Amino acid sequence: MEIQRRGIIYDATQSSDAEKIAYTTSLVVLNSGVLLAGWQMGTEKHTPHNTIGLARSTDGGQSWQRIPHRFEHVLNGVPGSFLAAEMVEALPGRLQIYSTWVNRTDPTLPLFNPDTEGLLPTKIVVCESTDDGDSWGPWREIDTGELKGCAVTGPILKWSDGSIGCSFESFKEFDDPSPVEPGAWIVVSRDAGKSFTLPTLIAQDPTHGKYFWDQRLATKSEPGAYVGMFWTHNRAEQCDMNVHIIHGSTEQVPNANTIPTETVIEGQICACAADGNRVLAVVVDREQPGTIALWISKDNGASWGIEDRMVLHQHDEQALLTQGRTDIDYVEYWDDMAKWSFGHPAIQKINEGWLVAWYAGLPDRMSIHFAILSE
Numbered sequence: 465m466e467i468q469r470r471g472i473i474y475d476a477t478q479s480s481d482a483e484k485i486a487y488t489t490s491l492v493v494l495n496s497g498v499l500l501a502g503w504q505m506g507t508e509k510h511t512p513h514n515t516i517g518l519a520r521s522t523d524g525g526q527s528w529q530r531i532p533h534r535f536e537h538v539l540n541g542v543p544g545s546f547l548a549a550e551m552v553e554a555l556p557g558r559l560q561i562y563s564t565w566v567n568r569t570d571p572t573l574p575l576f577n578p579d580t581e582g583l584l585p586t587k588i589v590v591c592e593s594t595d596d597g598d599s600w601g602p603w604r605e606i607d608t609g610e611l612k613g614c615a616v617t618g619p620i621l622k623w624s625d626g627s628i629g630c631s632f633e634s635f636k637e638f639d640d641p642s643p644v645e646p647g648a649w650i651v652v653s654r655d656a657g658k659s660f661t662l663p664t665l666i667a668q669d670p671t672h673g674k675y676f677w678d679q680r681l682a683t684k685s686e687p688g689a690y691v692g693m694f695w696t697h698n699r700a701e702q703c704d705m706n707v708h709i710i711h712g713s714t715e716q717v718p719n720a721n722t723i724p725t726e727t728v729i730e731g732q733i734c735a736c737a738a739d740g741n742r743v744l745a746v747v748v749d750r751e752q753p754g755t756i757a758l759w760i761s762k763d764n765g766a767s768w769g770i771e772d773r774m775v776l777h778q779h780d781e782q783a784l785l786t787q788g789r790t791d792i793d794y795v796e797y798w799d800d801m802a803k804w805s806f807g808h809p810a811i812q813k814i815n816e817g818w819l820v821a822w823y824a825g826l827p828d829r830m831s832i833h834f835a836i837l838s839e
Contacts, residue, residue: 465758465774465837468817473501473519473528474832476825485509485830486517487823490619491812492551494559499525499814500597501821502549502561503832509802512571513537514545516563517832518597525819525836531597539587539603543568547586551597552620552628554656559593561600562630564615573638578795582638583613588630590657606630606651609662612637617648618680618735619810625687628653629714631666631679645672648679648694652714665722666692667710673700676708676724678733682743688715691743691765693734694724703790707734707747709765728768729759735809737818746776746809746820751789754779756809756822758837776820776835779806783827805830 476484483505490502499521506514518531537544547564554560566575567585575584589603608614613635621629631650636642648667651660667676676694683690690712696705708724731749738744743765749755756777761768783803786796806824813819817838825831 465760465818465839467776467835468838469526469836471526471528471834472831473821473834474503474517474530476829476831482507482513483517484828486832487830488548488808489810489821489823489832490548490550491810491819491821492553492559492619493812493814494553494596495556496596497524498522498596499812499819500551500559501528501832501834502551503823504546504549506545510545510547510575512543512545512568514547516546516549516561518549519832520597524814525834528834533598533600535591535600536603537565539565539589543571548616550616550618550620550630552622552657554592554622554628557594558656559597560590560620560657561593562588562590562606562616562620564632565589565603576798577638578798580636580639580641581644581794582636582640583615584638586614588614588616588632590630592657606660607662608632608634608649608651611647611649611663612640617678619682621681621683621690623683623687623689624685626654626656627687627714628657629681629690630660631681631692633677633679643672646675646677648676648692650681650714652688664714664717665719666712667694667722667724669723674698674705680733680735682736682738684738686713688713690714691736691738692724693736693745695732695734696724696726697792699794702792702794704732704792707731707745709743711764727765733807733809735811735820737811737813739813744811744818746811746822748807748809748822750781750804750807752781754781754806756806758820777806777822777824777833779824781805803827
């Protein structure tokens with residue numbers, strides 16, 4: 465694997481102050497060959513006014529043009545902000561975007577409550593476009609049952625039989641004093657996103673001592689089959705663990721296994737892709753120097769050779785962080801999450817290679833970068 469081209473999808477250094485922080489990257493390849501990238505943006509991370517940014521490439525990712533659409537952030541009269549911009553072409557010419565909408569009725573409240581460790585009320589929402597993203601219809605809510613603190617995590621899956629999967633994680637709400645019981649879930653649609661199943665559990669520690677965060681799922685060849693990778697945090701021991709991996713199928717309800725396996729890969733958020741017996745993993749490691757690196761497993765994720773690791777981005781983190789990988793103060797860790805100035809990669813197969821995107825920059829200006837990899 466080699467890097468064929470690098471570039472910038474969205475240059476925050478040339479943007480207004482209202483759009484100077486871009487992060488949480490997504491990618492989708494349309495049937496026409498058009499590529500779309502999405503992200504969330506605002507004056508800072510997690511502000512009450514954060515919205516969605518989009519860009520399009522019609523030349524295989526060589527160049528990108530911003531889509532000027534502005535998304536409606538008021539739902540049923542309630543103001544809100546967005547946390548994701550994951551897309552899928554449900555049917556040819558029918559594009560959908562999935563996001564986490566956060567209730568911002570009181571704009572003075574932070575996203576995370578340091579006293580209860582809960583989140584502001586959220587909804588998983590979807591809207592549609594029939595013109596490759598130039599315009600979008602109204603938002604509608606996806607039912608997550610009794611789960612609270614839900615947030616979209618990673619790409620929207622589409623299998624060969626047309627089924628669509630929206631993966632998300634659950635937490636708890638802002639004022640809930642009960643202990644946190646995080647889980648990774650998926651809802652599946654078999655009618656092109658018109659309706660969804662109730663949530664199916666993907667990963668959860670039954671003791672809730674380990675948190676399987678930021679799941680990134682990728683489809684395998686069989687309908688419903690997936691591989692997933694997780695940023696894994698050991699709350700009991702106050703440390704991050706290596707990236708974890710799981711294999712499963714939405715056709716097995718309930719899933720036979722919901723406890724991922726630890727890999728040798730150090731890092732946090734990990735975007736993955738399945739390609740035959742290979743698993744590609746684009747991993748964020750925030751140790752100094754910070755890196756975003758591609759790892760390749762040739763045996764479905766059972767082993768990972770350091771000789772197959774390739775650094776795509778090296779980062780000089782200049783944010784004033786307080787937490788490392790061990791001895792983590794959980795509340796202060798959430799503060800650091802709002803300061804990190806690189807991460808959240810996405811990966812998609814294009815032609816005979818791969819397109820990878822991520823956010824990176826200085827603490828006061830974060831842009832969306834890309835690399836095209838050839839075999």
